[in-house]
Amino acid sequence: MTIAKALTIAGSDSGGGAGIQADLKTFQERLVFGMSAITAVTAQNTTGVQGVYPLSPEAIAAQIDSVVVDLRPSALKTGMLFSAEIIELVANKIEEHSLQNVVVDPVMIAKGGASLLQQSAVNMLKEKLLPLCDVVTPNIPEAEELTGMKIETMQDRKEAAKYLSDLGAKHIVIKGGHSHTNELIDLLYDGQRFTEFTHERIATKHTHGTGCTFSACVAAELAKGASVLQAVDTASEFVHAAIKHTLNIGSGHGPTNHWAYRKQEVMI
Template sequence: MRGRVLVIAGSDSGGGAGIQADTKAITALGAFAATAISALTAQNTVGVHGVLPVPPDFLRLQIECVLDDLGADAVKTGMLDRPEIIEVVASCLAARDPLPLVLDPVMIAKNGAVLLAESALDTLKRALLPLASLVTPNLPEAEILAARPIETVDDMRRAADTLLRFGVPAVLMKGGHLRGDELVDLLVTRDAEHRFASRRQPTRHTHGTGCTLASAIAAGLSQNMALPDAVRRARDYVQAAIAAAPGFGRGAGPLDHSVPDPEPGAR
């Protein structure tokens, strides 16, 4: 085991997304996962049925307890649903030596449930995006952050450029919501662009793919992988986990997070 990742995100009682998916992915890729839970959700493959907020002071205590003792080599954030929660995360991270931060801007669940209060969007842009090493929006999230429609790969590039202006050095634009048999993701930095493409898998069992991908990237960064290499390994891992999905549930089912690390030598 090499690399420590602190995940700050919501809990998914169904086990397919959120903290549960994060922990499984990080462990599968040979790193150690610690957690700070921002909210509890009652959900399954059909939908989100309830959200119980965690008090901001208790989230702060979780973060500080982990960092003061176990430490971290990278941080991944997921569901941060309220302005005060985002402020706590930003203040905790800004007060310490910089760590690679993978920010997954969780806003909408797979079934359409809203997971980010409208009042929190400005706080996310102002307080947390400038601290991130990488932000990983899907296209609906990128449209909200960049305030522009995205219908093509060129639109993805333009939206990524907009997000770079918020101060984040790298954006992974996930193209899963575009039509077509090819799934294209773009890793855009201030100096370069990396294009990743794979065959779209015809399945409904994709719950937690965003959480899983971001955590897999964070695991790679905690293991001192270069960002493009961490993204490529994470994509390969997610594709394998989708292909091996167990078929549980009546809706968008979970992945098989126990699939082998595609590059065990990278640990």
């Protein structure tokens, strides 16, 4: 039996709700062997980010090389990359190793409002990383930052998706969590067609790590051979279950429930 493997290149969340920790939990839940290259260590919990401590480019490069030469991943995702220098390094490593099924989560702002991506890095992400990715998964504020557009309507989201497609991203998912509608709609654009994934909106503050979890689930499904459409469908369902069956831990924006989707499947 071939074991599907996925690599996450992202920051560590000491609170366990987002970042590397959320990615590895998601990989495990989706029956994919997870590996990691840590870009930065954060001190954070459900109330916010108390500190960000980036690793050296040499340390990040060594982690990626070490994993790829021995445990070549079938897919990878990027999360918090922090700086233009790290983004350029990761893009170069993707090209150097001819890595496939690249999912980019353009992590910019934590749930508590702390900036997780330096402003100087945004252009590097657009110029170097987006053209290499198979799927990019911004939420609405991140899509606004990447496009310079104000996004209020579904038509705005479609225009933003087309803009990101023109930058080279093969598939764009603009997530609907930050919209103000009763329904939550994740919008997928494949360069030609739009597909909507719709769920009821759940009133809760416990949504820490949803973006990391969504992109990790997409990467996990791609690692197993799913199409992008199938992968996004599963990720949308996975995150919806994780929010619906909340853990209710922490005094701030609590983490999502990574085992909810599996338990839901068992019950069905």
